[in-house]
Amino acid sequence: xxxxxxxxxxxxxxxxxxxxxxxxxxxxxxxxxxxxxxxxxxxxxxxxxxxxxxxxxxxxxxxxxxxxxxxxxxxxxxxxxxxxxxxxxxxxxxxxxxxxxxxxxxxxxxxxxxxxxxxxxxxxxxxxxxxxxxxxxxxxxxxxxxxxxxxxxxxxxxxxxxxxxxxxxxxxxxxxxxxxxxxxxxxxxxxxxxxxxxxxxxxxxxxxxxxxxxxxxxxxxxxxxxxxxxxxxxxxxxxxxxxxxxxxxxxxxxxxxxxxxxxxxxxxxxxxxxxxxxxxxxxxxxxxxxxxxxxxxxxxxxxxxxxxxxxxxxxxxxxxxxxxxxxxxxxxxxxxxxxxxxxxxxxxxxxxxxxxxxxxx
Amino acid sequence: xxxxxxxxxxxxxxxxxxxxxxxxxxxxxxxxxxxxxxxxxxxxxxxxxxxxxxxxxxxxxxxxxxxxxxxxxxxxxxxxxxxxxxxxxxxxxxxxxxxxxxxxxxxxxxxxxxxxxxxxxxxxxxxxxxxxxxxxxxxxxxxxxxxxxxxxxxxxxxxxxxxxxxxxxxxxxxxxxxxxxxxxxxxxxxxxxxxxxxxxxxxxxxxxxxxxxxxxxxxxxxxxxxxxxxxxxxxxxxxxxxxxxxxxxxxxxxxxxxxxxxxxxxxxxxxxxxxxxxxxxxxxxxxxxxxxxxxxxxxxxxxxxxxxxxxxxxxxxxxxxxxxxxxxxxxxxxxxxxxxxxxxxxxxxxxxxxxxxxxxxxxxxxxxxxxxxxxxxxxxxxxxxxxxxxxxxxxxxxxxxxxxxxxxxxxxxxxxxxxxxxxxxxxxxxxxxxxxxxxxxxxxxxxxxxxxxxxxxxxxxxxxxxxxxxxxxxxxxxxxxxxxxxxxxxxx
Numbered sequence: 104x105x106x107x108x109x110x111x112x113x114x115x116x117x118x119x120x121x122x123x124x125x126x127x128x129x130x131x132x133x134x135x136x137x138x139x140x141x142x143x144x145x146x147x148x149x150x151x152x153x154x155x156x157x158x159x160x161x162x163x164x165x166x167x168x169x170x171x172x173x174x175x176x177x178x179x180x181x182x183x184x185x186x187x188x189x190x191x192x193x194x195x196x197x198x199x200x201x202x203x204x205x206x207x208x209x210x211x212x213x214x215x216x217x218x219x220x221x222x223x224x225x226x227x228x229x230x231x232x233x234x235x236x237x238x239x240x241x242x243x244x245x246x247x248x249x250x251x252x253x254x255x256x257x258x259x260x261x262x263x264x265x266x267x268x269x270x271x272x273x274x275x276x277x278x279x280x281x282x283x284x285x286x287x288x289x290x291x292x293x294x295x296x297x298x299x300x301x302x303x304x305x306x307x308x309x310x311x312x313x314x315x316x317x318x319x320x321x322x323x324x325x326x327x328x329x330x331x332x333x334x335x336x337x338x339x340x341x342x343x344x345x346x347x348x349x350x351x352x353x354x355x356x357x358x359x360x361x362x363x364x365x366x367x368x369x370x371x372x373x374x375x376x377x378x379x380x381x382x383x384x385x386x387x388x389x390x391x392x393x394x395x396x397x398x399x400x401x402x403x404x405x406x407x408x409x410x411x412x413x414x415x416x417x418x419x420x421x422x423x424x425x426x427x428x429x430x431x432x433x434x435x436x437x438x439x440x441x442x443x444x445x446x447x448x449x450x451x452x453x454x455x456x457x458x459x460x461x462x463x464x
Numbered sequence: 465x466x467x468x469x470x471x472x473x474x475x476x477x478x479x480x481x482x483x484x485x486x487x488x489x490x491x492x493x494x495x496x497x498x499x500x501x502x503x504x505x506x507x508x509x510x511x512x513x514x515x516x517x518x519x520x521x522x523x524x525x526x527x528x529x530x531x532x533x534x535x536x537x538x539x540x541x542x543x544x545x546x547x548x549x550x551x552x553x554x555x556x557x558x559x560x561x562x563x564x565x566x567x568x569x570x571x572x573x574x575x576x577x578x579x580x581x582x583x584x585x586x587x588x589x590x591x592x593x594x595x596x597x598x599x600x601x602x603x604x605x606x607x608x609x610x611x612x613x614x615x616x617x618x619x620x621x622x623x624x625x626x627x628x629x630x631x632x633x634x635x636x637x638x639x640x641x642x643x644x645x646x647x648x649x650x651x652x653x654x655x656x657x658x659x660x661x662x663x664x665x666x667x668x669x670x671x672x673x674x675x676x677x678x679x680x681x682x683x684x685x686x687x688x689x690x691x692x693x694x695x696x697x698x699x700x701x702x703x704x705x706x707x708x709x710x711x712x713x714x715x716x717x718x719x720x721x722x723x724x725x726x727x728x729x730x731x732x733x734x735x736x737x738x739x740x741x742x743x744x745x746x747x748x749x750x751x752x753x754x755x756x757x758x759x760x761x762x763x764x765x766x767x768x769x770x771x772x773x774x775x776x777x778x779x780x781x782x783x784x785x786x787x788x789x790x791x792x793x794x795x796x797x798x799x800x801x802x803x804x805x806x807x808x809x810x811x812x813x814x815x816x817x818x819x820x821x822x823x824x825x826x827x828x829x830x831x832x833x834x835x836x837x838x839x840x841x842x843x844x845x846x847x848x849x850x851x852x853x854x855x856x857x858x859x860x861x862x863x864x865x866x867x868x869x870x871x872x873x874x875x876x877x878x879x880x881x882x883x884x885x886x887x888x889x890x891x892x893x894x895x896x897x898x899x900x901x902x903x904x905x906x907x908x909x910x911x912x913x914x915x916x917x918x919x920x921x922x923x924x925x926x927x928x929x930x931x932x933x934x935x936x937x938x939x940x941x942x943x944x945x946x947x948x949x950x951x952x953x954x955x956x
Contacts, residue, residue, distance in 0.1 A: 111921060214776050214889055223888075226895065234902050245905035247919035252901075366779040373894040380898060 106240045107308035110317035115250045116243050116303070117321025119381040120296030122328060124206050127350040127372075129293060129329060130336035134345035136286025138279035140272055142333035148290040149326040156297055156322060158446035160315050163304050165453050167461045170305045172396050177461055178452045181396070188397040191441065192390035193413060198434045199386040200414035201427060203227045206379045208424045209350065213369050220422065227376075227383070228411050234384045235391070235407045239306045242384060249377035256371055257328055260335045262359045267338035279342065285432075292435030293329065296382060297322055298442035301449070302389045387411065495519055495578040497563050502570070513540055516548055519578040526573035528590020536575055536586055548579065557584035568644070593618065599701035599723070601868055606743040611701045616646055616720035619703075623650065623716070626707040631655070637668045639682065639719070643675040647682065650716040657713065657946040660910055664715055664728060679724040680869065682717065688908045693877060695869045696909045698734045699724035705739050713947030715910075729909035729944050731916050733929055735870040736760065741932045749932035757930065759864035762857060763871075764878050764900075767804050768885035768893050770854045774800040776889030792848035801886025803847050807855045808879065810837060815859070912944040 108116065133141030168174045175184055207223045215223070234242060280286070300318050307314060336351045345351055356368040364370070391406040401409070421430050492500070498521055502508050511520040518540065522532070535556070543551050551557075560566055560583050566576050573589025596618065598604070599611030612619045624632065635649040647668055651661050667686040676682050683697040684690050700706055701723050706716055709727040717726040727734070736756045741749040773780050774793060781789060796803055814833040818826045841847045858878070865871040877900065884892030907914035917925030922943040927933035939953040 106920075109920060210891060215891060218888070223891070226888075230895065230898060230902075233899065237902070237906050241906045244913060244915060244919045245902050247921055248901045248905060248915065249898075251918070252897075360782075363782065364780050365782050366777075369777050369780060370890050373890045376891065376894045377898055377901075 108240060108243045108303070108306055109308050110311060110314040112243050112247060113300075113303070113307050113314070114317040114321040114324065116246050116381070116385070117297055117300065117318055118324040118328075119246050119250055119378060120299060120385045121294055121322065121325040121382075123202060123293075123378055123382050124209060124375060125293035126329060126332060127209065127352045129290070130333050130340070130345050130351040131348060132286060132289050132293075133333055134337075134342055136280050136282050136289065137277045138281075139275040139277065139342055140337065141277065141280070141286075142330060142337050143276065144286065144290060145326065145330045145333050148287060148294065149322070149330070151287075151291065152294045152297065152322060153319065155443055155446070156300075156318055158443075158450065159298065159301055160318070162301065162446045162449045162453065163315060165450075165457070167453055167456050171301050171449065174449055174452055174456075177456050185397045188393040192393040192397070192410060193417070194434065194437055194441065195386045195390045195393075196410040196414040197417050198431075198438050199231075199383045199390075200224075200411070200418050201421070201431050201434055202386075203231075203379060203383055204418060204421065204427050205424075205431060206375065208427060209353075210372065212350075213353075213372060224415070227380070228415070230380055231383045231387060231411065232407055234380060235387055236403060239303070239388065242381075242388065246381050249381060253374050253377055256356075256374065257331065259356060259359055259367075259371070260331065263335055263339050263355065266358075267335065269338065271339070271341055272337055273342070288436055288439060289432065291439050292431075294322070294325060295435065295438055295442055296385070298445060299385050299389050301445060302392055493581065494561075494563060494566065494583050495521075498566055498570075498576060498578075501563070501567055511537075516540065516543070516545055517580060518548070520575055521570060521578070522575040523570065523573070526571075526591050527575060527588045531588040531590065532575065535588055536577075552577070552579060552582070552584060557586050559584055571644075596622070602701040602705070602738070602866070604702065604738075605740055607739045608702065608704045610703065612703065612723040612725060614721050614723055616648060616718050619718050619723075619725065620648060620650075622703040623706055623710070623718075626703055627652065627710050632710065635661075635665060637665065639668060639671055640673060640675045643677075645676050646720040647676075648718040648720075650710065650718065652710050652713070655711070655713045655941070655947050655949050656715055657948065660715055660729065660946065663910055664717070668717070676719065677721065679717065679719045679722040679726050682719050682722075683726050688910065689906075692903070692907055693873050694732070694904065694907060694914075695735070695867075695873065696730065696907060696914060697726045697728050698730040698867060699726050699869070701725070702739055708739075708742070711952065713941045713945035713949070729912035731909065731912070731942075731944055732904060732907075732914050733918070735867040736865065738866045746932055746934045750930075753932055754930060756864055756866070759861035760874065763859075763861040763865070764874055764881060765893065765897075766858045766861070767808060767851075767854055767878065768881040768896070770851060771800045771804045771882055772885035772889045772893055775886060789848075789850055792850050795845040796848050797845065798847075799886070800851075801882065803851055804855070804882050804886070805879075807837070807841075807847055807851055808858075808882065810841075811855055811859045812875070909944075912946065916944045917942070 129145070130142075133144055137144050162171075162174070166174055167177055203224055204220075207220050207227065210223070211218070211220060234245060237245070277283070297318060332352060332355075336345060336355060339355060340348065340351055348354055353368055353372065356371050357366060359367050361367065387407065387410055390410050391403060394406045394410060395401050395403070398406075418430065421427055499510070502521070505523075507523055507525065509520075509522050509524045513519075520536065520540070539551060557577060560569065566583055566585065569585040570576050573591060574585045574587045577584040577586060593615045594613045596610050596613055598609040602611065610622065612622065620634065629652065631653040633651055633653050637647045637649060638644045639647045649661070649665060649668065664686065668682075671682075671685050673685065676685065679699050680695075683695065683699065687696040689696065700709070706725050706727065710716055714730075715728045717728065719726075736753065741753055744752070774789070778786070793800075798806070810833075814829060814837075817829045818833075821829060837852060842849055842852060862871050862875050862878075865874060881893060881896040884896040886892070888895065904915055905913075905919060913920055916922055917929050924940050925942050925944075927938050928942070936953075940950050941947045941952050
């Protein structure tokens with residue numbers, strides 16, 4: 104029985120792919136790059152992302168073929184596309200591995216300092232393999248539960264309300280910022296993940312005509328979570344504090360104290376493992392589709408192993424937090440370029456094929 | 465010992481078996497063939513009426529003795545040779561010609577009547593069986609108390625008396641190459657999904673095994689993923705629960721000789737429901753249900769959390785509690801993970817010993833366990849007071865889960881979580897929970913998602929999930945039953 108992902112679940116899936124450890128750094132990124140009231144930039148970048156999603160929706164609406172591959176291969180032969188598929192697969196798997204390294208390194212700031220980070224990454228990869236071996240419908244089902252187990256964390260912000268002050272926002276907008284362009288790219292990469300809908304749509308239940316709205320809803324949840332957290336950080340910390348704190352959201356959570364547990368962040372942060380895992384698995388899953396299209400003989404097990412090992416080998420030397428940050432910036436920039444470029448290329452291909460008289464799916 | 469035979473061998477044996485039954489030797493009469501077949505069965509009864517030239521073969525302990533006397537023996541004693549033909553024309557005497565049919569009939573408790581070349585079967589099946597009593601594993605505080613017994617027909621009658629509709633259909637399916645145990649597949653036509661009925665029938669027919677003794681064994685033979693830690697079909701021992709399942713559009717499987725009855729498809733959350741939830745006030749029912757889910761979280765994660773906190777995350781303990789814990793732990797020479805394993809194992813020993821021993825001796829185990837665990841272990845400095853409390857709460861919480869099979873699975877899962885917590889602290893717990901979530905999400909029960917209605921999210925079914933909503937709100941059947949008739953209450 105091949106079940107389809109319901110639009111509601113697609114929204115959750117999109118949110119879970121998009122959101123990740125970037126949230127922990129986002130207020131600092133905003134403070135450094137945009138200065139005062141940088142949280143507004145989250146909304147602006149979110150709007151740019153919506154335009155990007157709109158492009159994707161056009162691809163899906165006017166598609167000629169069942170999936171992205173059929174759209175492309177209708178114009179360009181598979182042999183020509185092969186290097187492109189491979190490159191895309193490697194880029195995305197590298198991005199996934201870097202995200203996991205970032206998560207593990209932040210985990211080691213809090214605990215397990217004496218444990219070898221490579222061992223923790225290998226464990227994370229085993230989890231990725233375990234979930235990646237399941238079909239996308241099962242991945243979506245597991246994601247729903249991960250969503251329920253993690254979304255409540257946003258409510259922890261209520262605890263901070265009595266300790267916030269609007270005076271900290273200042274009446275200035277985007278003053279004392281350093282590099283707005285880099286900042287926009289960084290925030291944009293924080294929203295990445297929505298582009299995977301290009302590969303997900305054949306698995307979605309499209310019986311309802313407005314199913315694609317769920318992608319916007321998913322993005323909306325991410326925007327609300329990002330914007331509200333950043334807004335709260337700006338209300339809670341001063342601008343200078345935000346600039347010098349590595350992970351302001353971690354400090355924000357650390358402030359929460361309940362009767363039975365102190366230093367709740369060492370528990371809450373680990374919950375992010377589930378969010379990271381969804382991001383990892385979906386990027387690797389899309390990479391698997393690309394790799395299997397390039398080399399059809401590969402089984403899912405083989406392609407998963409190849410991509411995970413390739414990603415780990417490519418990032419073998421990247422073990423320090425600063426290095427991971429730099430690599431993430433570069434690979435994230437490439438991935439952001441792909442998120443924008445891919446739908447544009449596909450639209451051009453569809454345009455040419457329509458002009459040639461190819462029929463729609 | 466039960467062991468699976470290669471399919472080909474089983475097929476061949478079956479063919480040979482059928483051949484033996486259906487192609488009798490030409491020289492021997494059917495009576496002689498039956499006698500030959502049952503040779504060595506000293507519990508067989510063989511009665512001969514010389515003046516009528518009639519023979520009866522049956523098993524005394526499989527027939528209802530009163531009915532046998534009044535409906536078979538008496539008429540044959542009083543009938544004359546001339547009247548015999550008209551007597552045997554009564555529909556009570558079923559004519560048969562096949563040896564296999566005769567043997568199966570006798571083994572089912574029927575009496576075989578041999579009149580020259582003609583053979584008849586008369587059904588006076590009975591025999592000893594347990595009286596209907598309250599179920600011991602599924603006790604009820606409110607609601608009906610009667611529980612199923614080992615007799616399939618009695619269980620069927622209890623269900624039929626509750627679901628009085630001609631749409632309640634029963635398929636009889638023999639299981640077990642040697643035991644030929646009867647399984648009854650029940651469903652309400654028009655409510656249950658026909659595809660599910662066909663699929664389950666097919667799965668039962670496909671079973672190739674010597675014997676099936678219990679419904680729990682049968683359920684493992686027809687599950688979607690038999691290697692999973694978690695049971696994918698719930699079993700119930702109370703007729704009201706089964707009737708509720710039938711009306712919800714689910715399919716019921718009764719196995720002769722087992723008081724447990726399978727409900728299919730089942731979700732993970734069905735294992736946390738009891739009949740009492742529905743008979744109590746809805747708020748009380750809901751609160752009890754939430755309590756059970758709370759108990760599930762505690763039983764699976766509480767000891768692991770203790771190990772994680774005392775090994776890696778002392779910073780999580782509030783200052784006021786830190787001193788108590790430090791003093792309690794200071795005398796213990798072991799690492800928290802060993803300490804926790806030691807205590808958890810002791811609890812498991814006690815539980816298992818208590819379950820196997822007779823009630824009177826079982827009490828001794830409780831006292832010994834209480835003294836050993838409660839006082840001696842702490843005084844000897846083997847374990848800390850706090851761990852005793854943690855382990856005890858986890859153990860109690862595990863018994864709050866109504867299904868014993870599920871509770872056992874959860875307890876086993878707990879050991880994995882303790883190990884991960886001891887190795888990687890909170891991250892280990894998260895890894896364990898993640899594995900658990902992935903595994904549970906990938907499970908299906910006859911194709912229906914195991915984690916429904918949580919994932920996939922079926923909002924309509926939430927009225928009977930964490931909550932037990934008022935009856936007026938519960939108007940639809942569960943989505944996982946895939947019933948064609950979704951409504952179970954009028955919409956006004």
